[in-house]
Amino acid sequence: MSLLDKVRALLGGDAVLEGPASGEVPRVAPPTPDAVALLLGTAHEEGWRVRVEGTGSWLPPDAPADLTLTTRRLDRVTAVEPQDLVATAEAGIGWDALRQQLADRGAWLALDPPGVAGRSLGSVVATGTAGPLRAGFGPVRDHLLGVTFVTGDGRIIQAGGRVMKNVAGYDLTRFQAGAFGAFGVIVLVHLRLRALPRADETLVLEGPAEELLAAADEIRAAELAPAALELLSPALARRERWALAARLVGSPAAVAAEAGDLRALAGGRFAPLRAEEAHAFWSRAAEAFALRPVTLRVGGLPEGGEELLDLVRHQLSDEWVSAAPGLGSIRWAGDTTADRLRRLRRALAALEVPLTLERAPWALRSAVGHFGAYREGVGPLVSGLRHTFDPKGTIVTAVEGDE
Amino acid sequence: MTTVPGDLAAALAGLVGAHHVRAAPAERLAYAMDGLPTHRRLPRLAVLPGTRDEVVAVVRLLADLGVPFVPRGAGTGLSGGALADHDAVLLVLTRLNRILKIDVANRCAVVEPGVVNARLSAATAPHGLHYAPDPSSQTACTLGGNVAENAGGPHCLKYGVTTSHILALEVVRGDGRVVTLGSAGGEPWGPDLVALFVGSEGNFGVATRITVRLVPLPRAVRTLLADFTSLRAAGAAVSAIIGAGLVPAALEMMDHSCIQAVEDSVYAAGYPRDAAAVLLVELDGRNESAVEEEAQQVAGLLTGQGARQVRQAADAKERERLWQGRKKAFGAMGRLSRDLVVQDAVVPRSSLPVVLETIAAIAARYDLVVSNVFHAGDGNLHPNISFDARDAAMAARVEHASAEIMATCIAAGGTITGEHGVGLDKLRYMPLVFDGDSLGAMHAVRRVFDPDERVNPGKVIPIHACREWSGVRNAEFGMRNVRSRVDSAFHIPRSALEI
Numbered sequence: 056m057s058l059l060d061k062v063r064a065l066l067g068g069d070a071v072l073e074g075p076a077s078g079e080v081p082r083v084a085p086p087t088p089d090a091v092a093l094l095l096g097t098a099h100e101e102g103w104r105v106r107v108e109g110t111g112s113w114l115p116p117d118a119p120a121d122l123t124l125t126t127r128r129l130d131r132v133t134a135v136e137p138q139d140l141v142a143t144a145e146a147g148i149g150w151d152a153l154r155q156q157l158a159d160r161g162a163w164l165a166l167d168p169p170g171v172a173g174r175s176l177g178s179v180v181a182t183g184t185a186g187p188l189r190a191g192f193g194p195v196r197d198h199l200l201g202v203t204f205v206t207g208d209g210r211i212i213q214a215g216g217r218v219m220k221n222v223a224g225y226d227l228t229r230f231q232a233g234a235f236g237a238f239g240v241i242v243l244v245h246l247r248l249r250a251l252p253r254a255d256e257t258l259v260l261e262g263p264a265e266e267l268l269a270a271a272d273e274i275r276a277a278e279l280a281p282a283a284l285e286l287l288s289p290a291l292a293r294r295e296r297w298a299l300a301a302r303l304v305g306s307p308a309a310v311a312a313e314a315g316d317l318r319a320l321a322g323g324r325f326a327p328l329r330a331e332e333a334h335a336f337w338s339r340a341a342e343a344f345a346l347r348p349v350t351l352r353v354g355g356l357p358e359g360g361e362e363l364l365d366l367v368r369h370q371l372s373d374e375w376v377s378a379a380p381g382l383g384s385i386r387w388a389g390d391t392t393a394d395r396l397r398r399l400r401r402a403l404a405a406l407e408v409p410l411t412l413e414r415a416p417w418a419l420r421s422a423v424g425h426f427g428a429y430r431e432g433v434g435p436l437v438s439g440l441r442h443t444f445d446p447k448g449t450i451v452t453a454v455e456g457d458e
Numbered sequence: 459m460t461t462v463p464g465d466l467a468a469a470l471a472g473l474v475g476a477h478h479v480r481a482a483p484a485e486r487l488a489y490a491m492d493g494l495p496t497h498r499r500l501p502r503l504a505v506l507p508g509t510r511d512e513v514v515a516v517v518r519l520l521a522d523l524g525v526p527f528v529p530r531g532a533g534t535g536l537s538g539g540a541l542a543d544h545d546a547v548l549l550v551l552t553r554l555n556r557i558l559k560i561d562v563a564n565r566c567a568v569v570e571p572g573v574v575n576a577r578l579s580a581a582t583a584p585h586g587l588h589y590a591p592d593p594s595s596q597t598a599c600t601l602g603g604n605v606a607e608n609a610g611g612p613h614c615l616k617y618g619v620t621t622s623h624i625l626a627l628e629v630v631r632g633d634g635r636v637v638t639l640g641s642a643g644g645e646p647w648g649p650d651l652v653a654l655f656v657g658s659e660g661n662f663g664v665a666t667r668i669t670v671r672l673v674p675l676p677r678a679v680r681t682l683l684a685d686f687t688s689l690r691a692a693g694a695a696v697s698a699i700i701g702a703g704l705v706p707a708a709l710e711m712m713d714h715s716c717i718q719a720v721e722d723s724v725y726a727a728g729y730p731r732d733a734a735a736v737l738l739v740e741l742d743g744r745n746e747s748a749v750e751e752e753a754q755q756v757a758g759l760l761t762g763q764g765a766r767q768v769r770q771a772a773d774a775k776e777r778e779r780l781w782q783g784r785k786k787a788f789g790a791m792g793r794l795s796r797d798l799v800v801q802d803a804v805v806p807r808s809s810l811p812v813v814l815e816t817i818a819a820i821a822a823r824y825d826l827v828v829s830n831v832f833h834a835g836d837g838n839l840h841p842n843i844s845f846d847a848r849d850a851a852m853a854a855r856v857e858h859a860s861a862e863i864m865a866t867c868i869a870a871g872g873t874i875t876g877e878h879g880v881g882l883d884k885l886r887y888m889p890l891v892f893d894g895d896s897l898g899a900m901h902a903v904r905r906v907f908d909p910d911e912r913v914n915p916g917k918v919i920p921i922h923a924c925r926e927w928s929g930v931r932n933a934e935f936g937m938r939n940v941r942s943r944v945d946s947a948f949h950i951p952r953s954a955l956e957i
Contacts, residue, residue: 138701138808139837161703183650194644196653197622210895218804219836220619220876222608222657223884223891224918225900229621229653233646250703278586278674278744306704306752312745354645356564383564383643409647426648432637437648439906443927444899454649 058103058121065097066090072125080106080120084128088145088203088211088242094124095240096209099449106451107236109147109175112345113182117417118451126177129242134217135160140248141200141217146177146241162248165192165282165304167337169344169386169413177241182413183233184352186341187302190379191282192249196232201245204231204238207445217245233411235425236452237437238444254310257333258317258325259292260299267299268361270321271380274301275357279316280381286364288376291340300336301325340377347375347388350414351396353403355383363408370399386413393422400427417453424456466525466547470505473515478553480504489548492533492540493595495797495847497882501528501542508553510570510628510666517664518634520547526912529660531572531600535607536800537881539659539917546915549664551602557581558667565672566625566642571602571665575609578670587672590617593877594785605665608657610877612708612784615835616742617673619877621656628667629655632908642669654903659879660914662907676707676742680753681777684765685733689713689818689830692735693811695763696834699739699756700807706756708740709835710784713814716791716829716842720783723790727783730767737765737834738784740777787831788842794827795844799856803864805872807837816866817841824859826852838876839867864890880918888918894925902927 126147201215214227292298626640
């Protein structure tokens with residue numbers, strides 16, 4: 056029996072979206088977590104290599120594999136509890152659909168990941184790609200209460216739960232955030248929500264990057280803590296010059312007070328955007344990261360932010376750059392080579408700063424890896440964990456690269 | 459276990475000095491318990507290294523000899539996690555108590571594991587910064603213990619629990635190898651092993667250097683005390699505040715019997731004695747008028763849900779007094795009876811009114827005094843049962859009532875521990891929230907860090923309930939859990955040992 060026949064026998068004919076006739080490997084869309092487990096369990100036994108995708112908008116579907124497992128049919132929001140500010144959603148749901156269903160119930164997931172609006176929830180969790188709101192609401196892991204994932208050998212693992220605090224057992228929930236699929240396929244996510252903010256305002260300051268970084272320092276020194284404070288390159292901001300954008304969310308009184316304080320800084324040049332302008336500003340910047348071949352993030356310290364930005368601009372380019380000066384983190388997009396990435400990674404490692412490759416063609420990500428070389432002693436732990444959750448390497452992912 | 463050649467105490471004394479090895483029975487007795495009153499273990503001996511290098515040397519020696527060990531901070535843990543069996547060495551980390559660096563510009567600090575939680579915030583306060591997680595035991599508990607347990611505290615409602623505040627860790631693994639996890643800016647270096655390590659209850663190794671995030675001290679603070687004539691109304695008020703989208707810095711509840719205990723103690727805070735429950739609500743922020751407006755909104759919601767009175771702390775001194783009562787409530791309850799079980803469970807916030815009433819009914823049925831003092835805003839309950847462990851019949855009733863309370867919380871969609879950890883105490887409940895595969899996965903992860911299972915053996919994972927994982931032989935390593943059962947004051951239900 057061919058692979059395709061076996062998959063059809065296991066999951067039914069309509070689980071196979073595309074056959075090899077289209078020039079691609081079969082794309083299989085299991086309709087339930089159990090079906091994902093069945094597929095991966097069989098793949099493990101048969102020695103098939105499986106690449107995983109959500110809606111297919113973030114990582115290119117180019118990893119060498121015998122089949123593609125897409126979570127796109129796992130697209131239900133199974134529970135929204137606005138009273139408890141908790142929701143449960145399957146991993147394949149698109150971000151825009153999830154956001155809308157939450158908003159209908161007055162709830163909000165305080166994450167604004169890079170990528171197109173239809174990007175899947177599972178993709179955001181697996182790659183740990185938080186956007187500018189990370190400044191106020193933390194990284195992706197801080198929004199997770201629990202995840203259900205399927206290991207490379209087809210076991211369904213439940214981690215965490217649906218409550219605000221949980222220390223029952225080891226934290227396999229946060230551990231899944233940003234693991235790039237190395238430890239299984241995320242099928243279900245329990246999310247920590249916020250109430251939809253009653254006030255949401257964005258103010259923008261334009262100027263040379265250096266001047267804006269100084270303004271960001273001033274804001275930080277004044278202990279102003281916007282939900283997002285992001286420095287965007289002109290192309291990303293769609294402006295003539297660099298832009299420093301502050302997003303304030305919360306009660307009308309708190310937002311008004313913060314906006315007043317912000318305008319008092321930087322020579323009173325922060326200009327508010329209208330609501331629809333603000334929405335377009337942030338979503339265009341997020342989407343731009345899905346349009347270049349390569350996206351990466353760098354996580355340093357606030358104090359060294361300027362130096363890191365110079366390094367990234369100098370060694371790569373400065374067309375598509377978004378930086379959170381208060382956090383010392385930078386996201387970059389563009390086109391580059393494995394050699395240049397390796398060189399930048401080495402320079403950053405000397406500063407004790409990690410570089411995570413978020414998105415790239417397979418040739419590049421398999422060469423340099425999402426993470427590259429680990430620090431001393433970490434490699435054996437990661438390999439051990441990878442072996443635990445995917446003993447035969449059924450799930451194709453390039454966490455380490457070939458260095 | 460390997461037979462230990464020669465005298466272990468002498469070998470350890472050679473590494474850390476004779477003065478820092480406690481081998482005499484009377485000395486070991488001081489370490490026979492932690493904050494959990496129902497379990498008692500006499501360790502083989504206790505060793506107190508003074509530096510990271512001494513920790514490494516001690517751990518290497520123990521690895522060479524195949525001796526199990528248990529890392530321990532101040533011993534304030536409430537789940538029995540810091541207890542060592544007669545064949546295990548207690549690795550006491552209280553001498554590693556230096557704050558190595560306070561980085562004001564980057565708002566972080568590097569500390570050794572024995573630094574007391576409150577001491578760090580005191581040291582950073584002159585810079586306008588603090589370490590936000592504030593367990594009730596913060597004047598005694600250590601940051602190493604906080605990391606191991608993923609400790610919470612009242613202000614974690616707004617600021618997040620320990621895991622959100624740990625940026626990087628230097629860890630000594632069970633074989634003595636040292637690894638650095640994470641990075642100073644908080645970006646994981648590879649998969650997020652810091653998130654995995656925090657809350658692993660000592661099973662993955664010993665954190666010897668901890669990089670923590672610091673947060674600016676709030677400029678504006680309002681503290682409200684509201685009192686209610688029913689638990690149900692107080693619970694509904696919590697839901698009203700959360701449902702309105704407000705995020706108080708803290709939202710705590712104390713019930714009638716807890717109020718009595720506090721008011722009878724030296725920590726009397728002026729809580730109304732005739733109230734069925736009080737809520738302590740704190741709001742903070744940068745801007746006075748915005749915080750004041752939120753406080754007014756909260757006061758309105760409290761009154762709307764039936765609060766008899768809403769009192770606002772007039773000044774810092776009154777605020778401190780209100781908080782002192784809350785933070786010392788466990789100590790105050792200790793006066794009610796010889797022994798106290800401090801329970802810990804989490805439920806969805808909207809189920810608080812029903813769950814609290816069910817707990818009261820369970821207490822009445824078993825003729826026990828249950829006092830509630832807890833993080834209501836997180837749904838993190840602490841039903842505390844007063845009893846006398848010398849009374850076997852009463853201890854049995856406590857066991858049954860505890861199990862029913864846990865079952866109630868799980869049935870409401872909750873879990874068995876929110877901040878105290880599993881340790882020994884909650885082992886028997888783990889199969890109620892996780893299936894065999896999920897427990898097996900945790901067990902397998904533990905063995906990646908500690909293949910010999912020598913670091914804090916017998917804790918967290920009920921081995922018998924784990925489904926077998928490739929390369930992990932359960933039966934061989936199940937022995938410790940079996941022995942735990944024998945040593946426990948409580949009977950472990952048969953169901954907990956079955957897959």
